[in-house]
Amino acid sequence: MSHLSNPLATADQLYQRSNALPIEIQDSIRFYTARLTQAAGILLRLPQDITAQANVLLFRYWVVDDLMAHEFSDVSAATIYLTAKISAEPRSLRSITNVYAYLLSSPSLSLSKNPGSSSDGDGNAKVDPESYYLSEGTYITTRNRILNIEGQILNALGFVTHVALPHPLAITYLQTLDVFANANGKAKELARRTVEWLNTALLSPQMLYLTHQPASLATAAIYLAARETGVKMPDVEWWEVFDCEREELGFLVVGMGSLGGLVEREGKRWGERGMISRLGVREEVKYLNGGGVVDEEVETARLMDEKVGA
Amino acid sequence: MAASQLSPQSNGVSPRSQSATRFRGCSRITDYDILGKLGEGTFGEVHRAKSKKTGAVVALKKILMHNEKDGFPITALREIKLLKLLSHPNILRLEEMAVEHHAKTDKDKRKRAIMYMVTPYMDHDLSGLLENPDVPKFTEPQIKCYMIQLLEGLAYLHDNHILHRDMKAANLLINNKGILQIADFGLARHYDGPVPAAKNGGGEGIRDYTTLVVTRWYRPPELLLGMRRYTTAIDLWGVGCVFGEMLYGKPILSGDSDQNQLKIIFDLVGTPTETTMPGWRHMPNAEGLNIIPKPKTLHQRFRAHGSGACQLLDDLLNLDYRTRLNAIDALEHPYFKARPLPAKAGDIPMFESSHELDRRKNKGQKAGPPPAPKGGTVGMGPNGGWGEAGPNGNQNYSHNDGYGRHHNGSRYPPPPPHGGYGRNGVPPPPPPDGERRPAWRRDDRPDPRGLPPRPPPPGDYHDNMRADGRYRSASREVDRPPLPRSRAGGGPNVDTYIPSYGGGEGGRRDDRRRRDDRDERRLHVDRDYDDRSRSGRTRSRSRSPVRERDRERVRDREDRDREMYRR
Numbered sequence: 042m043s044h045l046s047n048p049l050a051t052a053d054q055l056y057q058r059s060n061a062l063p064i065e066i067q068d069s070i071r072f073y074t075a076r077l078t079q080a081a082g083i084l085l086r087l088p089q090d091i092t093a094q095a096n097v098l099l100f101r102y103w104v105v106d107d108l109m110a111h112e113f114s115d116v117s118a119a120t121i122y123l124t125a126k127i128s129a130e131p132r133s134l135r136s137i138t139n140v141y142a143y144l145l146s147s148p149s150l151s152l153s154k155n156p157g158s159s160s161d162g163d164g165n166a167k168v169d170p171e172s173y174y175l176s177e178g179t180y181i182t183t184r185n186r187i188l189n190i191e192g193q194i195l196n197a198l199g200f201v202t203h204v205a206l207p208h209p210l211a212i213t214y215l216q217t218l219d220v221f222a223n224a225n226g227k228a229k230e231l232a233r234r235t236v237e238w239l240n241t242a243l244l245s246p247q248m249l250y251l252t253h254q255p256a257s258l259a260t261a262a263i264y265l266a267a268r269e270t271g272v273k274m275p276d277v278e279w280w281e282v283f284d285c286e287r288e289e290l291g292f293l294v295v296g297m298g299s300l301g302g303l304v305e306r307e308g309k310r311w312g313e314r315g316m317i318s319r320l321g322v323r324e325e326v327k328y329l330n331g332g333g334v335v336d337e338e339v340e341t342a343r344l345m346d347e348k349v350g351a
Numbered sequence: 352m353a354a355s356q357l358s359p360q361s362n363g364v365s366p367r368s369q370s371a372t373r374f375r376g377c378s379r380i381t382d383y384d385i386l387g388k389l390g391e392g393t394f395g396e397v398h399r400a401k402s403k404k405t406g407a408v409v410a411l412k413k414i415l416m417h418n419e420k421d422g423f424p425i426t427a428l429r430e431i432k433l434l435k436l437l438s439h440p441n442i443l444r445l446e447e448m449a450v451e452h453h454a455k456t457d458k459d460k461r462k463r464a465i466m467y468m469v470t471p472y473m474d475h476d477l478s479g480l481l482e483n484p485d486v487p488k489f490t491e492p493q494i495k496c497y498m499i500q501l502l503e504g505l506a507y508l509h510d511n512h513i514l515h516r517d518m519k520a521a522n523l524l525i526n527n528k529g530i531l532q533i534a535d536f537g538l539a540r541h542y543d544g545p546v547p548a549a550k551n552g553g554g555e556g557i558r559d560y561t562t563l564v565v566t567r568w569y570r571p572p573e574l575l576l577g578m579r580r581y582t583t584a585i586d587l588w589g590v591g592c593v594f595g596e597m598l599y600g601k602p603i604l605s606g607d608s609d610q611n612q613l614k615i616i617f618d619l620v621g622t623p624t625e626t627t628m629p630g631w632r633h634m635p636n637a638e639g640l641n642i643i644p645k646p647k648t649l650h651q652r653f654r655a656h657g658s659g660a661c662q663l664l665d666d667l668l669n670l671d672y673r674t675r676l677n678a679i680d681a682l683e684h685p686y687f688k689a690r691p692l693p694a695k696a697g698d699i700p701m702f703e704s705s706h707e708l709d710r711r712k713n714k715g716q717k718a719g720p721p722p723a724p725k726g727g728t729v730g731m732g733p734n735g736g737w738g739e740a741g742p743n744g745n746q747n748y749s750h751n752d753g754y755g756r757h758h759n760g761s762r763y764p765p766p767p768p769h770g771g772y773g774r775n776g777v778p779p780p781p782p783p784d785g786e787r788r789p790a791w792r793r794d795d796r797p798d799p800r801g802l803p804p805r806p807p808p809p810g811d812y813h814d815n816m817r818a819d820g821r822y823r824s825a826s827r828e829v830d831r832p833p834l835p836r837s838r839a840g841g842g843p844n845v846d847t848y849i850p851s852y853g854g855g856e857g858g859r860r861d862d863r864r865r866r867d868d869r870d871e872r873r874l875h876v877d878r879d880y881d882d883r884s885r886s887g888r889t890r891s892r893s894r895s896p897v898r899e900r901d902r903e904r905v906r907d908r909e910d911r912d913r914e915m916y917r918r
Contacts, residue, residue: 044436105375105376122422123422123423126421126422126425126428127425127428127429127432131425134421134422184420187422188422191422191423192422192423192464195377195423195428195448195466196376196377196448196450196464197376198376199375199376199377199447199448200377200428200431200432200435200448201435202428202431202432202435203432203435203436
């Protein structure tokens with residue numbers, strides 16, 4: 042069984058994405074939607090591995106099908122519904138539609154670090170419960186949309202719903218490297234940062250989970266985390282043991298590290314708008330095409346993309 | 352690969368990944384030419400088709416959308432996900448998924464596309480093969496060959512933490528190269544317990560699952576007794592039933608209700624005791640069940656098939672799931688090393704294709720039995736079909752005396768009731784007449800009876816099933832008469848040595864006693880089994896007595912079981 046490897050995107054599939062929308066807008070859509078899925082996963086109390094798989098499926102779907110075919114939040118909801126359904130922790134459509142209605146009700150929610158926190162206590166006052174009440178009628182239409190997209194996703198993926206995640210591998214690698222015995226206290230921090238890097242990479246519009254196998258992702262995350270926490274790694278080229286070559290490691294380290302810059306860029310572009318929608322994207326594209334002001338920005342972004350190797 | 356990796360051209364795709372699978376969309380149903388209907392699967396009908404791209408003949412299994420409010424059926428998704436991960440010569444391969452879009456003009460409510468699972472076409476299912484009158488009775492080397500393949504496939508499944516949960520002859524597909532593949536993973540799921548190890552039986556379960564699995568005739572006693580914490584051993588019971596079916600030519604345990612199923616199981620392998628099935632008393636459905644102790648009759652009934660076959664059957668139909676033979680050990684069973692040795696898959700003669708549907712069809716045409724009752728209850732119809740010919744066709748040893756099993760259109764008992772499953776609640780109804788004639792009954796071809804299936808070539812029974820030489824060469828087998836035994840006439844020896852199967856009015860003591868039991872059962876329902884004389888009548892128990900250590904284990908287990916079922 043191919044438990045440890047994933048199907049990867051072809052070069053064609055990756056290039057294809059540049060046809061209709063400017064690349065940086067595509068990046069925005071991927072980044073914002075993945076982040077929405079992540080927030081929904083937390084509110085749905087799904088184990089992170091299911092949320093992570095949902096985001097990988099989301100990106101896979103979008104290299105096959107058009108980004109603008111469905112509303113982004115609906116695609117996010119459909120992937121999380123589908124992923125949870127085939128896992129040991131299914132979630133009802135009612136829960137999922139409720140969570141998405143809540144997350145979309147206020148711009149700040151899908152962006153906040155802890156989307157659940159504002160509902161239980163102090164932040165509560167900010168969100169009016171009326172704004173995320175889902176009537177039966179709205180629920181039915183949302184449900185039907187989600188189910189339709191579920192079918193589209195399955196069709197686009199050829200029903201390949203298996204996703205191998207690097208997280209467990211990374212822990213195994215850390216054990217193999219013996220860090221838990223030698224890193225005197227920093228080991229826990231190292232493991233935590235490793236997993237955080239892997240979760241961060243899920244949001245990367247470079248779609249690292251579609252271009253690299255779990256073993257390489259795990260190795261790169263360990264590399265970054267070790268550098269951060271100052272845990273000493275073996276002097277030799279230890280990554281080779283984990284089937285990751287130096288160049289691939291270098292690429293992934295840069296790729297994973299670039300997300301911080303991207304978040305800043307996105308913040309500038311979209312401001313406090315919260316989750317973006319197809320409508321917002323269309324307006325933005327119009328704006329980009331019309332005003333010459335942004336040309337420089339587009340150029341910079343493109344250069345940046347190239348540098349990063351997207 | 353290295354340097355180019357950082358350049359934009361490479362898109363960061365490492366060359367290693369080039370060999371990995373890709374995600375691509377489903378193909379279209381229009382990529383296939385539909386050739387005809389084959390039968391009914393868990394989700395819907397199965398068609399034979401030919402790929403326009405590759406020319407390969409495939410089976411298309413339609414996925415019915417039963418419960419649309421939950422989207423794509425979870426059972427189908429599970430099956431697909433499992434099959435995509437599995438790769439073994441004895442597991443049916445899922446080639447791809449094909450989609451059928453509705454015509455745009457078709458604007459009614461059912462707008463959803465229909466999905467098909469595309470698998471290689473297999474000529475037969477085991478159940479169809481066994482009932483096809485034109486297929487000679489299986490030879491011992493042939494049975495061994497199929498059994499080994501079945502066990503290899505199952506060992507692979509179990510080793511990968513998968514419970515099949517619907518083991519039965521109709522789910523075992525066989526092609527004309529003699530390859531057997533396990534199919535229909537609609538009820539399969541991930542198994543959380545430790546995988547079976549050699550010499551360790553089925554092990555202990557660690558969590559509860561639903562008991563609404565396995566078609567009744569193949570359902571193990573622990574499931575019938577309501578145990579939820581079952582193990583991979585449930586599949587091995589099914590293998591035992593299939594093995595018996597191949598030996599006998601018909602299903603061996605065809606109960607018409609769950610209670611009756613238990614009774615006929617106990618009739619065959621003896622009533623449970625704390626020795627043969629530790630802790631059985633504490634299983635949920637055992638409460639208040641009074642059972643008159645009865646000895647095991649298996650060895651008598653299957654005597655004609657030799658002691659090796661009897662022993663294997665006995666080990667597979669072991670009431671105690673903990674010590675029931677697992678697939679790894681079954682492959683090492685002396686039966687497979689004794690003569691006649693297993694046939695090579697390629698040496699098994701080819702037969703005209705036979706499927707469940709053909710068989711039902713055949714019955715409908717030949718005997719014209721009444722239509723299957725709703726729900727497909729088995730065992731109610733008259734003895735129709737071709738099975739009546741043989742001298743041994745009449746006396747069915749199991750339940751309902753006199754009724755053979757070729758009674759009505761639907762050979763299968765209803766699958767277990769399903770809570771929350773998208774699976775059909777009832778067995779497929781017999782197809783309407785004139786839909787498809789079985790291959791061997793079509794008019795447009797020469798009478799197949801004029802062209803009997805090719806007999807096995809002489810000298811094909813020896814060894815070399817495997818490269819490792821596990822089966823010794825037996826060139827002497829060459830002079831073994833390769834004549835296929837005729838099904839209708841009954842196998843040699845069968846009638847004389849197994850009164851309960853074939854003897855008809857053999858008048859043997861055992862036979863008579865059993866019939867008495869049946870009468871008794873008619874009067875009182877199952878609860879009336881008396882257990883007063885429980886210890887008295889157990890005889891000829893061939894299993895070894897419990898050792899002291901086992902007793903302790905048993906006691907522990909009883910406590911635990913009691914604890915468990917109290918919940």
